[in-house]
Amino acid sequence: MYGLVNKAIEGLVVENYGEEAWERIKKEAEVDVDLFVSNESYDDSLTYNLVGAACKILDAPAETVLESFGKYWITRVATESYGHMMDAGGSNLTEFMQNLPNFHTRVSMIFPNLRPPRFEVTDIEQKSIHLHYHSHRPGLQSFVVGLMKGLGERFGDDVTVSLIETRSSDPIHEIFKVSW
Amino acid sequence: MGAREAISLGPESFSEAFPFHFAFDEDLQIVALGRALKRKFPSIGLGRPFSDCFKIRRPTDFSVCSESFSDKKTLYLIEVQQSTLVLRGQIIKHTEQCFLFLGSPWFSNTEDVIAAGLTMDDFAIHDPVIDLLQLLQSQRMAFQDIKQFTERLKTQKEKLSQANRDLEQQNKTLQQTEQRLRHQESEARKLALVAAGTDNAVIITDANGLTEWVNAGFTKQTGYELDDIIGRKPGHLLQGEETDSKTAAFMGSQIAEGNSFHVEIVNYTKSGEPRWIEIECQPVQDNQGGITNFIAIESDITARKNAEHSLRQAKQSAEEANRLKSEFLATVSHEIRTPMNGVLGMSELLLDSKLDSKQLSLLQTIRSSADSLLAVINDVLDLSKIESGKLEIHQETFSLRSLIDNVLGSVCERCSQKGVELNGIVHHSIVDSLFGDRGKLQQILINLIGNAAKFTERGEVRLEVYELSRYNNTTNLEFTIIDSGIGFDSSESEKIFESFRQSDSGLARKHGGTGLGLSISKKLTEILGGTIKATGQLNRGAQFTCRIPMKLATAEQNTEPPIEQINARVSIEGIHASSSKAISNHLTYLSIPHLICEDEAASLHFFKSSDDGPHLKRVIIRDEAQHEAKRFPLPSGVKEIERITLVSIGGKYHVSPEERVLLKPLRFLSLKNSLQATVEGLAANTNPNSASPQIVSPRYRRILVAEDNPINRQLIQEVLHRLNLGSTIVNNGNEVLELMENEAFDCILMDCQMPELDGLQTTREIRKREAQKEGSDTQRTTIIAMTANALVGDRERCLNAGMDDYMAKPIRFAEVKSKLLVTEKDGPLSESSSPLPTPKDSGIRSTLEILIDQIGSEAVLELTQDLLKDAPIRLEKIQKLQQSSDLEPLQLEAHSLKSVCQTYGLTESATLLQTIETAIGENQRTDFSDLITRLVLAYGEESAKLKKTLDQLQTTQETAS
Structure with missing residues (x-):
């Protein structure tokens, strides 16, 4: 994963639990990186280790950590790093959701080594959609939930996310119903 | 449908593919608009002129006309009017009548997209502008990361430098510690060597004071081996009966508190011999400051202690001897004073009787000898009083100028006999009425001036008084006594203040005196809070300077009436410089205008120039030597001049009864009284050659x-x-x-x-x-x-x-x-007269002679016979009384008999009786039998002498009659 993700984990921890907690987490994860470079690609295991260590050090289940991270990603990282792109992504949740696949295509053009998940939106209603999540990385559903909730926050909507279907395939295909 | 046709787009698809396109005809009117422009700029309606809607920004200076757009290769930047949106693209001539702009908005950062009010939907999917912007954004992020990274590096570098510095410091400390350790190690090695080799005992204990190691010196000193003492407290083994328990307890408490200590204590050897030991004990600390051991070094100081003891005893004996000496001095002076009763009393009475000149001369010698003897005794008594610290300060109000008059009076006779000029200069600014110990100040000055007079054979003795400073109520006075006498070697200037010292012991023989005067003066000066110093040169005179603080008398303390203004003008004519200065200062003090001059011409000129009213008296004070000097006629306007002559005692100058004179040395009071009398027109009556008349x-x-x-x-x-x-x-x-x-x-x-x-x-x-x-x-x-x-x-x-x-x-x-x-002139008594050679004998004969002269031979004969009858009875009584437990009757008897013996000059008997009396008074259990035996023997001898002398005198008188 790109350094931006790891930086985001660092930002989340430092902001909420302080430098010391972050250092402990790095130590626990056996990560000896002083500074993550946003545009540099890091091994996925590093990110997983950091999340695992965060769960241990902060004494929280992985779901909670990942969901918080998803929210943080939208409200802080994406807003700060791709703020205007996000703004350009749509003026309401529906619009944004509809642009999401293209959004990722664009991002992957910028970060050539990125293996981003793929999103599809179906069953578009006025107040709900089905979000299809295709990813090579396992165990990040809660992250997706966090992302959706973060978007809800961004557009001032109270969002609920429920996993309605997991299709066993590679990459993973999971369908969430996002309602607001 | 051909391929070309197949790719031709319908208007909707075209607008989807080029949402920012627009088309215009050759009249430059807008004929088509892309969906994004339509949405964003509804004001751009079809048919509107190109220039109303767009402005060509590039190429610059572009002339908008249909011909200009024919070049297909031109890249256009076209600004949408009334907005900030700039479109980038090309214009192609679609048909003969239609030009088509294809392009999309141009942005250099993502914020501009939002600012332009566009969304992603406005862009064609294929349009890379948004992605390029994002790429820029990601590059910016990378730049941010680099910046952050640089910052972090900078911080790290600073931290590293700090760490380096810390390391260097640690290294330095480490080196120092190492050096200290090496030093300690070397010290320890040396100590170990010393400890092994020294004769002193060295004991190393653990932190609790239990012995771990002792050296060979310990065994040598105490007789105990290491095995005897290891694991035990040294004190348990070494201390014994004579060991001071307080010191032992102190050592214990110091060990418990981890302190070092130094004590002297009695320890016992293995054989039980007590020895005085000096112990120096130091705690040994580890790196953390914890105590690991104590090291004690013990030296045998028995020899020193014994020496100290002997010294103390010697000192006590010396002090005792000194005390006895003081007592002896007091007793002796007392004993000398008592027979002086006869000598002085009788000689004074005798002087008042009719005598021929030889007798008078002999008698004067007796009196002056006795006087000087008394002065010596008084000196000794004074010194013993000062040394015992029993001298008190008696403060009173006094006139400084009168005191100086007295001081001058104490030596005037001696100076005039030798022809030595004597003067006392009191600076006119000095306040006259002071409050302090007049007696001591006078004694100091009399001693100093007496000393000066004693050692000056010709020239001058001068006393000068100046004020050094005045602060609040205190004036600091400087009294200087200057003489032109034999002086002293400057190296002696400190020693001459020592007791019983004259710079040359031969001088004492020549000049007499005890040599106590300066010592007494120094001590009295110090008692008054002052200082004294002497400077001089051999044969060049001496100078004694005494600085003493004195209080000014307050208005309540000052009983002197204020000085009345004396309406006079005075000329000091042809008088010795010091005397002139003395007179001048007195006159200034009395606010009398005056002039110091050489002769009468100058005086008359001075008087002529004055016009101070009809009552002003013009007075010339002149030296007796001026008597023969030329007299000038009085100048006009000067009716009368009074003359006062300054004359020496015993001088050749003959004074007529009506003449006003002043005696040398000039005294303030005499000057003031004489001037007052002159001004008031009183008759002159001060004849220096007759005894001063006293009512x-x-x-x-x-x-x-x-x-x-x-x-x-x-x-x-x-x-x-x-x-x-x-x-x-x-x-x-x-x-x-x-x-x-x-x-x-x-x-x-x-x-x-x-x-x-x-x-x-x-x-x-x-x-x-x-x-x-x-x-x-x-x-x-x-x-x-x-x-x-x-x-x-x-x-x-x-x-x-x-x-x-x-x-x-x-x-x-x-x-x-x-x-x-x-x-009438109730001046102070001259208690201290000039010391002269002391008489060798004031024995029985002279005493009787005086007695006879005082009370007649018959009375003396009768009284002496009474004594010779009475004394043996008293002696017998004394012998009996010594057995009694109550010694008071013995003391009274001894006192009474002593007094009689003194009167008759039976000095040895009187001394022994005094010894008995004093011993009883001080509760001394003395062996009186020995004293009384000696008394009986002494009385036997002296009474025989008395009888013999009495017989001789009787015979002489009978013969005479």
Whole structure:
């Protein structure tokens, strides 16, 4: 994963639990990186280790950590790093959701080594959609939930996310119903 | 449909593919718009002129006309009017009538997209602008990361530098520690060597004081081996009976607190021998400051302790010897004073009788010898009083200028005899009325000036007084005594203040004196808070400078009337420089205008120039040497000039009775009185060659004398008779009290030691009775003590008992006279006269001669026979009384007999009796039998001499008659 993700984990921890907690987490994860470079690609295991260590050090289940991270990603990282792109992504949740696949295509053009998940939106209603999540990385559903909730926050909507279907395939295909 | 046709787009698809396109015809009117432009700029309607809607920004200076757009290769930047949106693209001529713009908005950052009010939907999917923007954004992020990274690096670098510095410091500390350790190690090695090799005992204990190691010195010192003491506390083994338990406890507490200590203590060797040991004990600390051991070094100081003990004993003996010496000095001086009674008293009485010139000369020698002897004794007594610290400060108001007059008077005779000029200069700015110890200041100055006069054979002795400073109520005065005498070696300037010292012992023989004067002066000066120093050169004179702080008398303390203005003008004519200066200062002090000049011409000029009214007196003060000087006629306007001549005692100058004179040395009071008299027109009566006339009147009319000794009784009676004073005489205190029941007395001369009721008790009783009668018209009786005990504190005892005054025996004519008579010029007595060679003998014969002269041979014969009869009985009584447990009767008897013996010059007997009396007074259990045996022997010899002398005198007188 790109350094931006790891930086985001660092930002989340430092902001909420302080430098010391972050250092402990790095130590626990056996990560000896002083500074993550946003545009540099890091091994996925590093990110997983950091999340695992965060769960241990902060004494929280992985779901909670990942969901918080998803929210943080939208409200802080994406807003700060791709703020205007996000703004350009749509003026309401529906619009944004509809642009999401293209959004990722664009991002992957910028970060050539990125293996981003793929999103599809179906069953578009006025107040709900089905979000299809295709990813090579396992165990990040809660992250997706966090992302959706973060978007809800961004557009001032109270969002609920429920996993309605997991299709066993590679990459993973999971369908969430996002309602607001 | 061909391929070309297949790719032609319908308007909708075209608008989807190019949402920012627009088309215009050759009239430059808008004919088509892309969906994004339509949405964003609804004002751009079809048919509107190109220029209303768009502005060509690039190429610049583009002329908008249909011809201009024909170049297909041009890249256009076209601004949408009334907005910030810039479109980038190309214009192609679609048909002959239509031009088509294809392009999309141009942005350099993502914010501009939002600012332009566009969304992603406005862009064609294929349009890379948004992605390029994002790429830029991601590059910016990378740049941010780099910046952050650089910052982090910078911080890290700083941290590293700090860490480096810390490391360097640690390294330095480490090196120091290492060095210290090496030093400690080397010290330890040396110590180990010393410990092994020293004769001192070295003990190393653990932190609790239990022995871990001792050296060979320990075994040598104590006899104990390491095995004897290991694991034990050294004190348990070494301390014993004579060990001071407090010191042992102190050592224990210091060990417990981890302190170092140093003690001296008695320890015991294995064989049980006590030894004095000096212990120096230090704790040994580890790196954390915890105590690991104690090291004690123990030295055997028994030899030193023994030496100290001997020294202490020697010091005690020396102090005891010194005390005995002081006692001896006091006793001796006292013993000398007592027979002086006879010598001085009789010689003074004798001087008042008719004598031929040879007798007068011999008698004057006797008197002056006795005077100087008394001065020596007084010096010794003074010094012993000062040294014992019993001298008190008596503060009173006094006139400084009168005091200086007295000081000059003390040596004027001696100076005039030698022709030495004597002057006292008191600076005019000095306040006259001071408050302080007049007596001590006078004694200091009399001693110093006496010393100067003694060692000056020609030239001048001068006393100068200046004020150094004045602060609040204190004036710091500097008294300088300058002489032109033999001086002294400058290296002696400190030593000459030592007791019993003259710069050359030969001088003492030549000039007499004890050499105590300077020492006394120095000590008295210090008592008054001042300093004294001497400078001089051999044969070039000496200078003594004394700086003493004095208080100014306050208005309440000052009893002197203010100085009256003397309306005079004075010319000081042809007078010795120092005398002129002295007179000038006095005149300035008295605010009298004056002039110092050489001759009368100058004086007359001075007087002529003055016009201070008709009552102004013009006075010339001139030296006797000017007597023959030329007189000038008085200038016009000067009617009269008064002349005062300054003359020396015994000078050749003949003074006519009507002439005004002033005696040298010039004294302030004489000058003032003389000028006052001159101004008031009083007759001159100061003739220096006759004794100064004194109008004498008795101070007391009814005088009572209480004296148990018959000889002394007769003597005092005779003295009173010579003073034309009547008196009543009684034997003891009881008789005094009895008599006073019915009779009143103005004054009682009270012997202190009398049988039955002594002088002190009697006085207390009299005062008690007076107090009871208070309120009635009973007058307080003046009581003056007469005592042979001229000891420290004697005077205080008398005054405490209620007496008013004090006369030390021997009773002196002058002293009795001054105390009982009032003279017009009641100046201070010259108590201290110039010391002269001391007489060698004041024995029985001379004493008897004087007695005979005073009270007649018959009385003396009778009294002596009484004595010769009475004394053996008293001696017998004394021998008996020594057995008694109550020694008071013995003391009284001894005192009484002593007094008689003194009067007759039986000095050895008197001394022994005094010894007995003193021993009893001080509660000493002495072997009186030895003393009394010696007394009987001494009396035997002396009484035989007395009898013989008496016979001789009788024979002489009978022959004469």
